[in-house]
Amino acid sequence: MTTTPKIVMQGVTKSFGDKQVLRGIDLEVAPEESLAIIGTSGCGKSVTLKCLLGLLRADGGSILVDGVEMIDANRHQMEAMRQRFGMTFQFGALFDSLPIWENVTFRLRQRQTLSRTEARHIAAETITQLGLASHVIDQFPAELSGGMQKRVALARAIADKPEILLFDEPTSGLDPITGGVIDSLILDSVRRLGATALTISHDMASVRRIADKVAMVHKGVIIWCGSASEMDNTGIAEVDQFVHGLADGPLTLAAQAEARGE
Numbered sequence: 001m002t003t004t005p006k007i008v009m010q011g012v013t014k015s016f017g018d019k020q021v022l023r024g025i026d027l028e029v030a031p032e033e034s035l036a037i038i039g040t041s042g043c044g045k046s047v048t049l050k051c052l053l054g055l056l057r058a059d060g061g062s063i064l065v066d067g068v069e070m071i072d073a074n075r076h077q078m079e080a081m082r083q084r085f086g087m088t089f090q091f092g093a094l095f096d097s098l099p100i101w102e103n104v105t106f107r108l109r110q111r112q113t114l115s116r117t118e119a120r121h122i123a124a125e126t127i128t129q130l131g132l133a134s135h136v137i138d139q140f141p142a143e144l145s146g147g148m149q150k151r152v153a154l155a156r157a158i159a160d161k162p163e164i165l166l167f168d169e170p171t172s173g174l175d176p177i178t179g180g181v182i183d184s185l186i187l188d189s190v191r192r193l194g195a196t197a198l199t200i201s202h203d204m205a206s207v208r209r210i211a212d213k214v215a216m217v218h219k220g221v222i223i224w225c226g227s228a229s230e231m232d233n234t235g236i237a238e239v240d241q242f243v244h245g246l247a248d249g250p251l252t253l254a255a256q257a258e259a260r261g262e
Contacts, residue, residue, distance in 0.1 A: 005029060005031075007027070007029040007164070009026065009052065009063050009064075011060065012025040012060070013061055021044045022058070022220045023219065023220035025044070025048055025061070025217070025221065027048070027215060029196055031196055033196055033212050034187075034190060034197040035198050035199070035211065035213045036200075037214075038207060038215070040242065040251055043220070046168065049200060053082065083160075084164055085164045088168065088170055100138070100139055100144075100152055101137035104123040104159050105159055123155070126155040130155055130189075132155075146173055146174060147178040150182050151182070154189060158189050167200070167201075168199075169202065169203075170201070170206070171206045179205070183206050184209075187209070199211065207231075213225065213228065214226065
């Protein structure tokens with residue numbers, strides 16, 4: 001029996017004024033698969049995720065979630081779909097004025113009535129799964145290290161057990177050891193929930209650890225998509241330069257031409 005893909009994006013386009021960012025994104029993600037989206041800054045990675053989540057309305061194409069078309073969804077349909085997603089943001093995006101237990105249960109408390117005791121219990125249970133002590137729930141984000149804040153952001157994303165998890169640069173700003181710990185927690189959380197995961201990352205070590213499949217965006221289209229084990233030898237110059245972090249190559253030449261306005 002053929003499994004219906006969890007997410008399918010076909011020919012997705014998005015422009016901002018005269019600037020066309022997405023020129024036809026084609027992407028397919030299977031249930032419980034972990035996909036990493038890579039590419040240079042400004043290539044369209046974040047816009048792709050925002051169109052998927054409905055934070056930006058795509059100009060054209062098709063976006064299917066469990067076979068249901070979302071590109072022309074109304075507000076009610078879009079809100080219902082978003083409840084199935086959890087997301088961590090590049091810089092955490094924690095609410096500085098709220099203690100950790102309120103941060104972790106923020107989405108849950110928007111959707112259901114929880115007593116203070118119930119919310120604190122859920123927060124403590126979730127953060128301890130991620131290696132933090134339960135007393136942390138009474139602290140504020142500014143009192144935590146960068147790695148601890150990343151764990152709290154992950155706890156907020158998984159607290160209501162979403163089907164799909166989106167990670168925007170989850171190891172950005174972390175040292176290699178802490179980054180490795182965060183990757184392990186992401187893997188464990190995704191597997192425990194049986195979730196589908198999409199990650200934007202420039203950190204190739206992180207991509208190798210967490211991704212089943214990798215897609216590279218370049219100039220608003222996906223120029224290569226395949227298993228993580230294949231990305232070292234794609235035969236595509238742009239992919240090879242990015243994956244191996246080479247100073248010279250077509251990506252460098254393209255960036256120089258853009259800087260000259262060509």
